[in-house]
Amino acid sequence: MARSLRPDLAAIAEMIPEGARVLDVGCGDGQLLEHLKTTRQVDGHGLELSQQNVNACVARGLAVIQGDADADLHEYPSQVFDVVILSQTIQATRNPRAVLDHLLRIGRRTAVSLPNFGHWRVRLSLALNGRMPRTRALDYPWYDTPNIHLCTIADFTALAAEAGADIERALALRADGRTHPMRSDAWGPNSFAEGAIFLLKPRQPL
Amino acid sequence: MAEPATPRFLRPLAAPGAELGHAITFDAPLGLDAGRSIAPWTCAYMTYGSLNAARSNAVLVCHALTGDQFVIGRHPVTGKPGWWTSMVGPGKPIDTERFFVICANVVGGCMGSSGPAETDPRTGQPYGLDFPLVTVRDMVRAQAALLDALGIEKLLCVTGGSMGGMQVLQWAASYPDRVVSAMPIATAARHSAQNIAFHEVGRQAIMADPDWRGGRYAAEGTQPSKGLAVARMAAHITYLSEAALQRKFGRELQDRAEISFRFAPDFQVESYLHYQGSSFVDRFDANSYLYITRAMDYFDLAADYGGTLAEAFRGARTRFCIVSFTSDWLFPTPENKRIAHALNAAAATVSFVEIESDRGHDAFLLDEPELFAAARGFLNSVAQSVGA
Numbered sequence: 001m002a003r004s005l006r007p008d009l010a011a012i013a014e015m016i017p018e019g020a021r022v023l024d025v026g027c028g029d030g031q032l033l034e035h036l037k038t039t040r041q042v043d044g045h046g047l048e049l050s051q052q053n054v055n056a057c058v059a060r061g062l063a064v065i066q067g068d069a070d071a072d073l074h075e076y077p078s079q080v081f082d083v084v085i086l087s088q089t090i091q092a093t094r095n096p097r098a099v100l101d102h103l104l105r106i107g108r109r110t111a112v113s114l115p116n117f118g119h120w121r122v123r124l125s126l127a128l129n130g131r132m133p134r135t136r137a138l139d140y141p142w143y144d145t146p147n148i149h150l151c152t153i154a155d156f157t158a159l160a161a162e163a164g165a166d167i168e169r170a171l172a173l174r175a176d177g178r179t180h181p182m183r184s185d186a187w188g189p190n191s192f193a194e195g196a197i198f199l200l201k202p203r204q205p206l
Numbered sequence: 207m208a209e210p211a212t213p214r215f216l217r218p219l220a221a222p223g224a225e226l227g228h229a230i231t232f233d234a235p236l237g238l239d240a241g242r243s244i245a246p247w248t249c250a251y252m253t254y255g256s257l258n259a260a261r262s263n264a265v266l267v268c269h270a271l272t273g274d275q276f277v278i279g280r281h282p283v284t285g286k287p288g289w290w291t292s293m294v295g296p297g298k299p300i301d302t303e304r305f306f307v308i309c310a311n312v313v314g315g316c317m318g319s320s321g322p323a324e325t326d327p328r329t330g331q332p333y334g335l336d337f338p339l340v341t342v343r344d345m346v347r348a349q350a351a352l353l354d355a356l357g358i359e360k361l362l363c364v365t366g367g368s369m370g371g372m373q374v375l376q377w378a379a380s381y382p383d384r385v386v387s388a389m390p391i392a393t394a395a396r397h398s399a400q401n402i403a404f405h406e407v408g409r410q411a412i413m414a415d416p417d418w419r420g421g422r423y424a425a426e427g428t429q430p431s432k433g434l435a436v437a438r439m440a441a442h443i444t445y446l447s448e449a450a451l452q453r454k455f456g457r458e459l460q461d462r463a464e465i466s467f468r469f470a471p472d473f474q475v476e477s478y479l480h481y482q483g484s485s486f487v488d489r490f491d492a493n494s495y496l497y498i499t500r501a502m503d504y505f506d507l508a509a510d511y512g513g514t515l516a517e518a519f520r521g522a523r524t525r526f527c528i529v530s531f532t533s534d535w536l537f538p539t540p541e542n543k544r545i546a547h548a549l550n551a552a553a554a555t556v557s558f559v560e561i562e563s564d565r566g567h568d569a570f571l572l573d574e575p576e577l578f579a580a581a582r583g584f585l586n587s588v589a590q591s592v593g594a
Contacts, residue, residue, distance in 0.1 A: 043555070045556075051560055051562065054560075055579060057557070058583050059580055059582065060583055061583050061588075061590070063555045066543075066559065066560050075547040075550055076550055077550075080553045
């Protein structure tokens with residue numbers, strides 16, 4: 001594959017066991033699914049909002065359905081996927097809690113990557129300019145953005161706890177694209193990581 | 207079972223030089239859902255490309271209500287190109303240089319397969335309404351018998367649009383082990399009330415034609431051409447979209463500068479429909495139209511599985527690619543999506559593509575590059591996965 005994988009996707013890929021049955025919610029043009037299919041022989045499935053992206057996925061031979069994470073996840077039966085992936089998508093959902101609940105129900109593991117709105121540059125930007133911050137990863141004005149539910153790493157770990165998920169692994173994503181393990185309740189990453197990747201497991205199997 | 211022969215056509219051949227395809231007559235009865243059977247019965251079919259040594263590259267194309275086995279090439283009865291030349295052929299998404307493409311005229315049809323216009327072997331007369339009612343499942347059962355006769359155990363892909371898509375779904379449900387992949391296009395797992403209503407209008411138009419003669423027009427030497435033409439005109443509107451009609455015809459007048467204050471066709475859209483109606487009766491049998499529309503009306507795949515569509519696909523290892531078109535109001539996206547969701551619930555491998563088009567239901571027959579890209583990608587990956 002010619003394109004190099006986005007750093008958070010590469011980190012998620014590392015978490016996926018060989019031959020796993022995977023659902024990528026918000027799979028975009030299928031970059032991660034294709035990578036997982038070729039390198040890890042996964043049985044990959046995708047759900048994607050943009051029809052253009054879906055068509056691109058199908059043309060690449062991926063099993064992807066046009067649909068909306070907010071509306072369609074209830075159609076999926078419980079515990080049929082080994083891993084469900086939600087990469088850089090949770091902040092664009094209307095009801096992140098409901099989406100997370102569904103993911104924890106559908107998959108035995110849930111991998112989530114998200115941008116960290118607690119990064120010091122975001123905080124500083126708001127403090128100094130008094131305007132809603134625009135970052136490299138989230139470069140939209142407040143009134144015209146798909147990212148309607150931005151959160152910090154601490155916010156997300158709190159949500160995961162509330163949703164009854166154990167955090168099996170937590171990685172901080174640095175500005176240079178490198179990842180390193182973090183304690184999910186640590187103060188440092190919440191201020192200094194560009195984003196984070198979590199591998200969650202429902203506390204009580206359904 | 208007899209060897210393949212040349213099919214017998216009820217209509218005069220407009221293109222006698224065109225390839226006529228094959229027909230196999232089976233002596234073993236074909237049991238039908240209506241509780242009756244037909245014997246002997248005939249299946250007329252065309253093939254394109256060649257079967258590989260492993261017999262792993264067969265693609266079954268299922269035709270729609272008024273289609274037939276002449277997918278590409280010159281049609282012997284109309285002299286026109288086949289109905290899916292955009293999708294099938296050398297270098298096309300369903301590449302006949304790579305795949306062995308089979309298409310059979312459905313049972314109940316009028317292009318060489320057993321149907322109401324064919325001769326009833328018991329009486330020597332055309333069956334007419336003595337032909338048993340057929341279902342989509344009967345059509346598929348007949349195709350399965352054909353494939354057995356051709357020595358083809360597995361299909362790399364079954365595909366088709368509209369009623370062809372219904373057959374695809376039925377294939378996947380009835381013969382999951384024979385179907386490696388399925389690509390139903392612009393279809394539904396059940397015929398909607400609205401669609402049944404439209405069909406009933408068409409049937410009533412045929413049966414109201416005095417020349418229909420209670421279905422015995424062949425024996426009595428008449429043709430319910432007016433009724434069949436009206437049925438076709440009404441149906442044709444449902445294949446298009448409001449936007450497509452508006453764009454193509456608007457309120458433009460036909461061969462005149464002003465409205466005539468008479469009932470002769472003033473508008474272009476009227477003469478277009480008249481043409482659609484009158485050209486249809488030259489190639490289609492009125493009773494076949496009754497039978498096949500009925501088969502579609504009766505189609506409700508979930509009903510055969512306790513009302514749960516997902517049950518029809520339980521344990522399916524078939525890979526699915528479902529396609530719908532935004533402006534198709536006859537088989538709208540939600541109907542197609544319902545199939546995708548049922549497949550998801552059955553944990554099947556499924557893709558679902560909705561294609562932006564303002565050309566209505568007919569879009570599946572037309573030049574739609576996104577459809578071709580999806581079909582090509584899907585077939586490629588399926589073929590790769592089985593080494594075909």
